[in-house]
Amino acid sequence: MAPSDDGGHIVMLPFMAHGHLIPFLALARRIQRRSRFTITIASTPVNVRRLRSTAMADPTLRAINFAELAFDPSAHGLPSNTENTENMPLTQMVDLCYASLSLRAPLESLVANITCREDGRPPVCIISDIFFGWAADVAKAFGTRNYTFTTCGAYGTSAYVSMWLHLPHRGMESGKFIVPAFPERCLFDKSHLVAMIREADGDDVWSRFLRPQFELTLNSSGWLCNTSEEFEPLGAAALRNLVKLPVWTIGPLLPDAIVRNDDSSGSSTSISEHRPGKPLGIAPERCVEFLDEHPPGSVVYVCFGSQNTITESNMKELAAGLEASERPFIWVMRPPLGFDMGSEMRDEWLPPGFEKRVTRVDEKKKKKKRGLLVRDWAPQLEILRHSSTGAFLSHCGWNSTLESLSQGVPIIGWPMAGEQAYNAKMMAEEMGVCVELARGAAAEVSREEVRRAIEAAVGDAEGGKGKELRERAMEAREKIRKAVTEGEGSSVKAMDEFLRNLVTP
Numbered sequence: 001m002a003p004s005d006d007g008g009h010i011v012m013l014p015f016m017a018h019g020h021l022i023p024f025l026a027l028a029r030r031i032q033r034r035s036r037f038t039i040t041i042a043s044t045p046v047n048v049r050r051l052r053s054t055a056m057a058d059p060t061l062r063a064i065n066f067a068e069l070a071f072d073p074s075a076h077g078l079p080s081n082t083e084n085t086e087n088m089p090l091t092q093m094v095d096l097c098y099a100s101l102s103l104r105a106p107l108e109s110l111v112a113n114i115t116c117r118e119d120g121r122p123p124v125c126i127i128s129d130i131f132f133g134w135a136a137d138v139a140k141a142f143g144t145r146n147y148t149f150t151t152c153g154a155y156g157t158s159a160y161v162s163m164w165l166h167l168p169h170r171g172m173e174s175g176k177f178i179v180p181a182f183p184e185r186c187l188f189d190k191s192h193l194v195a196m197i198r199e200a201d202g203d204d205v206w207s208r209f210l211r212p213q214f215e216l217t218l219n220s221s222g223w224l225c226n227t228s229e230e231f232e233p234l235g236a237a238a239l240r241n242l243v244k245l246p247v248w249t250i251g252p253l254l255p256d257a258i259v260r261n262d263d264s265s266g267s268s269t270s271i272s273e274h275r276p277g278k279p280l281g282i283a284p285e286r287c288v289e290f291l292d293e294h295p296p297g298s299v300v301y302v303c304f305g306s307q308n309t310i311t312e313s314n315m316k317e318l319a320a321g322l323e324a325s326e327r328p329f330i331w332v333m334r335p336p337l338g339f340d341m342g343s344e345m346r347d348e349w350l351p352p353g354f355e356k357r358v359t360r361v362d363e364k365k366k367k368k369k370r371g372l373l374v375r376d377w378a379p380q381l382e383i384l385r386h387s388s389t390g391a392f393l394s395h396c397g398w399n400s401t402l403e404s405l406s407q408g409v410p411i412i413g414w415p416m417a418g419e420q421a422y423n424a425k426m427m428a429e430e431m432g433v434c435v436e437l438a439r440g441a442a443a444e445v446s447r448e449e450v451r452r453a454i455e456a457a458v459g460d461a462e463g464g465k466g467k468e469l470r471e472r473a474m475e476a477r478e479k480i481r482k483a484v485t486e487g488e489g490s491s492v493k494a495m496d497e498f499l500r501n502l503v504t505p
């Protein structure tokens with residue numbers, strides 16, 4: 001436990017995306033458990049409503065306060081109620097980023113109210129997302145501190161932020177390049193860059209939003225990162241090198257049930273409601289039932305996070321590759337790129353007869369169902385913690401990465417956006433826990449490549465990578481568990497140090 005504090009107030013400001021809201025909630029829970037601070041998470045009305053309903057259902061979150069910050073999407077060219085990146089095309093995402101700048105005035109009012117309510121004492125600090133660098137100015141104006149929390153890993157964050165701060169990469173002749181803050185041996189490749197950064201020149205829409213925000217985060221009093229020292233030694237060093245501020249590696253912020261040293265494959269409803277305020281596309285029990293029918297380490301889980309999808313032609317090839325692999329699988333499906341991601345799936349997006357073939361049970365031949373198709377949202381944690389799950393075909397979002405490796409499940413990487421390609425690079429080069437299938441949502445993937453990647457991850461062929469990948473993934477799992485072990489874990493100590501620092505004048 002951290003030293004006793006005087007029960008001040010912490011205000012948290014997550015970016016409006018599930019991949020950010022989820023770790024912010026987890027951070028709030030962790031701080032609350034280890035201190036007496038009052039915590040208020042501030043966000044737009046739709047997001048607050050969802051967060052509240054999650055907190056109501058979870059006793060460990062009940063004491064957390066939520067504050068609505070007034071937000072008018074239509075004033076920024078967004079459809080009404082569009083307050084989250086979920087199912088949002090990239091073209092709208094930039095609008096949401098610019099629109100988020102309008103949260104400054106409501107945040108100032110909130111901080112002023114808290115200050116007034118607490119006899120002129122401002123909040124102890126504002127913990128804000130890396131996309132909200134402006135919160136450092138708000139904190140300063142109220143005579144309090146600001147800490148930046150990156151919901152991504154240290155390696156991925158350092159590469160992402162450093163590349164935006166050191167533009168341009170446009171017209172780069174050679175494929176390989178060094179990224180400031182990283183050692184020379186750690187060369188990056190042009191193919192790691194998503195289009196928006198490859199094409200950025202400092203004066204494009206993304207540069208004009210991201211660069212000032214990242215520069216402002218460097219004025220905060222320190223950074224928190226959702227990782228641990230032993231899990232990402234190179235990334236942690238790179239992040240300190242880049243931001244030149246104190247960095248507390250307080251992660252992975254995962255539910256206790258998933259990190260606990262518990263090898264049982266049973267289901268748990270307590271960890272399934274993972275998307276604030278939205279229902280699951282399938283009951284966790286059905287996934288567990290499917291997984292129970294297959295041998296340990298045999299099932300491939302396919303899911304691309306909360307906001308990514310693939311092209312229609314890749315969807316067909318992925319389906320054909322999964323079929324050709326002859327391995328059992330669970331696939332979380334969303335409409336392909338170019339279609340409304342929140343709409344119903346259509347048969348025409350898959351090879352003819354695919355669903356029927358893979359979900360058929362042949363009683364005579366005693367053949368089990370090969371595939372479980374989940375619409376929109378799966379109970380990912382339950383699936384990953386089941387001993388039958390053998391590999392995760394993932395977009396390499398940081399939460400998915402941590403969730404998978406915390407269970408010793410190796411990754412078949414298909415990074416698509418943000419810092420995902422850097423996560424995949426680190427997992428392949430530094431950790432040896434990932435085979436990369438493709439880079440970019442629009443990369444053309446063939447069924448044979450899919451089949452081979454699956455075989456490399458779950459197959460046992462002599463000379464294949466499977467065994468080594470699984471061993472490395474188990475090593476990663478141990479590092480994660482060690483970091484969050486009460487009393488001795490590096491992340492537990494880092495959290496206590498951070499909390500101690502908050503009460504130090």
Ligand SMILES: O=c1ccn([C@@H]2O[C@H](COP(=O)(O)OP(=O)(O)O[C@H]3O[C@H](CO)[C@@H](O)[C@H](O)[C@H]3O)[C@@H](O)[C@H]2O)c(=O)[nH]1
Pocket residue numbers: 017018019020022023151152274275303304305306307308332376377378379380381396397398399400401403417418419420
């Ligand atoms: O069917 C699903 C799909 C997702 N999830 C959960 O949703 C989260 C998804 O997070 P993540 O894997 O990080 O993916 P994104 O939603 O794409 O996350 C965004 O935020 C991350 C950092 O916070 C970044 O690493 C990513 O690049 C960025 O896209 C995870 O907790 C998953 O368990 C489910 O429970 N069921």
